[in-house]
Amino acid sequence: MAASEPVLSLRSAVASLGPRTVLRGIDLSVSRGEVVALLGANGSGKSTAVRTVIGQVPLTGGSLELFGTPFARFRAWHRIGYVPQRSTAAAGVPATVREIVSSGRLSRTKLRPMGRGDRAAVARALEVVGLAHRAGDSVNALSGGQHQRVLIARALAAEPELLIMDEPLAGVDLSAQDILADTLREQVARGTSVLLVLHELGPLAPLIDRAVLLRDGLVERVTDPERFHDPACHPHHDHDAEAAAAAVRTGLSLSDTDPGTHV
Numbered sequence: 001m002a003a004s005e006p007v008l009s010l011r012s013a014v015a016s017l018g019p020r021t022v023l024r025g026i027d028l029s030v031s032r033g034e035v036v037a038l039l040g041a042n043g044s045g046k047s048t049a050v051r052t053v054i055g056q057v058p059l060t061g062g063s064l065e066l067f068g069t070p071f072a073r074f075r076a077w078h079r080i081g082y083v084p085q086r087s088t089a090a091a092g093v094p095a096t097v098r099e100i101v102s103s104g105r106l107s108r109t110k111l112r113p114m115g116r117g118d119r120a121a122v123a124r125a126l127e128v129v130g131l132a133h134r135a136g137d138s139v140n141a142l143s144g145g146q147h148q149r150v151l152i153a154r155a156l157a158a159e160p161e162l163l164i165m166d167e168p169l170a171g172v173d174l175s176a177q178d179i180l181a182d183t184l185r186e187q188v189a190r191g192t193s194v195l196l197v198l199h200e201l202g203p204l205a206p207l208i209d210r211a212v213l214l215r216d217g218l219v220e221r222v223t224d225p226e227r228f229h230d231p232a233c234h235p236h237h238d239h240d241a242e243a244a245a246a247a248v249r250t251g252l253s254l255s256d257t258d259p260g261t262h263v
């Protein structure tokens, strides 16, 4: 693919969950090295949008290309790391932190045993999320926020070129948020592209190149940066508007500043 080609391109994407049409024709793209935040109220379709990208929710209309390849022909899943919305998927599973993080290498090792490079990538990922000292512990012994950090480490262990994270900061305390912001900054400096579903921009604000706002399954054009103060964008917490304002101050470009290219 050409350097300028998006790593992710959803065009006129339509998707349903049960009887409900959740995405009603959205365009969303991420260029190489770009960090894009997907914002919007509860139920606006953010998680569904990222789940279409990783194939968990099928498109019923429109198209999806990953690294310039139509979704139906895309096989290079090792190029994509995904952190699901905070889940307890591994809870109850008798696995250690290291085992869960190592599973992030599966897309690279296939069925081969892990080599030195794989083990180093796992160790690095554990280190950056600050859980190296818990590597041998059962994931069931972790708090919710620590669990979230394990899922982030699992995605990082694959050394992906596109990192997709659905509310990665949910339940993660402020000092760990700062660690994750540093981690992400490092990944971006290495050329990793990032798509983040966020409610709070928080310490990630300076990293974000562009924000896309969803409302009722459609991308909303934002003509006024003050729009990010609208509680409808950030329904969870009072300080969301403040965080969004910080993002605008730190150079966040809105989705309609570059029409036709990115959004």
Ligand SMILES: Nc1ncnc2c1ncn2[C@@H]1O[C@H](COP(=O)(O)OP(=O)(O)OP(=O)(O)O)[C@@H](O)[C@H]1O
Pocket: 017, 018, 019, 020, 022, 040, 041, 042, 043, 044, 045, 046, 047, 048, 049
């Ligand atoms: N399994 C399902 N069956 C039917 N409808 C669903 C299902 N899961 C989600 N929905 C609906 O789809 C819509 C979009 O949900 P989605 O999780 O994508 O929103 P979101 O923007 O990520 O919300 P949140 O901020 O609360 O995480 C919501 O109205 C939700 O109720």
